[in-house]
Amino acid sequence: MRISLLTIGLALPAVLAAMPAQAKVVEITPSSRWNLDYGETKCRLARLFGEGDAKHVLFLEQYWPGQRVGMTVAGPSFKRFASRARTDLAFAEGQEPRRTEPFAGAVEGYGDAVIYSQINIGAALRDDAEEAAADATEDLTLPLLDKEGARKAQFVGLKQRGDEYRLMTGPLDQAFEALDACALDLVGSWGLDAEAQRTATRMPQWTNRDGVVRRIVATYPREAARTGEQGIMRMRVIVSPEGKVEDCVILKATETDRLDSPACRAMANAQFEPALDAAGQPMRSFFAESIVYQMGR
Known part of the structure; x- marks a missing residue:
């Protein structure tokens, strides 16, 4: 669930979407295992990709149990990504990319970042019928991450105006199991019975x-x-x-x-x-x- 975005009358600069003649796919392989931080107010999964000057980071965050995660990717590949510009997002080969408009920002130590407020990765990897069935129950019972859908993940791929950059995550189901456990632990810290x-x-x-x-x-x-x-x-x-x-x-x-x-x-x-x-x-x-x-x- 999301509150409608507030819009006021300050125009932002337009972004030209010219496509280079020879766009390519750039694959960035992991250089660390997943690390899960049980924070006081949030759960954060983090993983490094690339080495040296080509080091990147991926964060998946939850502040409560749910089917969606906040997602941030950062590193030199995203230097020219503009805020709120059309960005194609995909998680597996052959998947129809989703048209998104993320924020641009920065992460200390990694540089330029692309930031998503909330995204349902599992649903993005399901077909339309499976996604509709999952959404139908989201507001009724406690929603948890879609591990079945996440098992189909191969990467986090972003493309804005040229090359597509892929952080090669592999399946995300085990990572999501750990993130669910952390989010349920947060519920207990609020004085509620998690079970x-x-x-x-x-x-x-x-x-x-x-x-x-x-x-x-x-x-x-x-x-x-x-x-x-x-x-x-x-x-x-x-x-x-x-x-x-x-x-x-x-x-x-x-x-x-x-x-x-x-x-x-x-x-x-x-x-x-x-x-x-x-x-x-x-x-x-x-x-x-x-x-x-x-x-x-």
């Missing part, structure tokens, strides 16, 4: 979503708007058995100077149908969203 969440028959359902979302997207922080600052936030609320918001936390997924989301103030008025446990009884649970603040184009 009860995993076996819930229904997660919280936001009943006055439209009105609250309008308040959130109508209040782009003034200083950030003035300087054109953009960013990705993660919002998590604890929902009581009565469907009330007990607590709200905003975490920055990208570094910002003046961009601080007012979303938690609006969420004080949010109303939910509470989560239901394995026996169908209301229980304490959580609801989470990604919020992307971006300037108009």
